[in-house]
Amino acid sequence: MSEFTIPLSRIMVLERTLEHGGTATCKLQRPETSLDAQVYVENDSTTHHIKVTMGPLTSSLSLPRRLATKCQSLRDFLQDLANGRADSGAMSEEALALLEAQDSVDEVLLVGQIAYVINTVNHALPFGAVVTNDQGEVCAAVTASSKQQLADALRAKLRPGHEGLGERT
Numbered sequence: 001m002s003e004f005t006i007p008l009s010r011i012m013v014l015e016r017t018l019e020h021g022g023t024a025t026c027k028l029q030r031p032e033t034s035l036d037a038q039v040y041v042e043n044d045s046t047t048h049h050i051k052v053t054m055g056p057l058t059s060s061l062s063l064p065r066r067l068a069t070k071c072q073s074l075r076d077f078l079q080d081l082a083n084g085r086a087d088s089g090a091m092s093e094e095a096l097a098l099l100e101a102q103d104s105v106d107e108v109l110l111v112g113q114i115a116y117v118i119n120t121v122n123h124a125l126p127f128g129a130v131v132t133n134d135q136g137e138v139c140a141a142v143t144a145s146s147k148q149q150l151a152d153a154l155r156a157k158l159r160p161g162h163e164g165l166g167e168r169t
Helices: 008-020 070-082 093-106 147-158
Strands: 022-030 033-043 047-054 057-064 114-119 127-132 138-144
Touching: 008 022, 008 033, 008 070, 022 070, 033 070, 047 070, 057 070, 057 093, 093 114, 093 127, 093 147, 127 147, 138 147
Parallel strands: none
Antiparallel strands: 022 033, 033 047, 047 057, 114 127, 127 138
16 A cells, blocks of 8 residues: 655645645545545744644644745645654654754854755764755755754854854864
8 A cells, every 4th residue: 555645736735825824625645545634724923833634633733934844844744644654743853853953053044044954864963954045055064963063063154253252263
């Protein structure tokens, strides 16, 4: 049996609903059947509050509005629910660690920069980040062992000469 997936056209509807709030029906498909998920999004200035209903299952998720991967996170959340990989719909420790790392990195960005935070395959340096500008040009790329080291390394690359209180490393 194959897994439920979300077609690209529905992902685009989810993205619009995520940005503007409201309700959307998202059809998850696999060759032998389909499943409708009712997605309710309520936004405030910092967070997307999402409630999902699939048949008798109801779950919720909160995502930071500034998160660059929020649409992918919502897609993964829906697919995990449909495929039975998330009993409560709770985010994994890994996903929470990435969200916290993203928040730490976002604090050091300059205007017009976007950060993409990922897990790496290196156990000694499990966090990675790439920062781009408005034109998509890479401004910095780093790996680190913690969210704080990740933010500090990016700060040093993005703001050379401003590492601390007059200190240079």
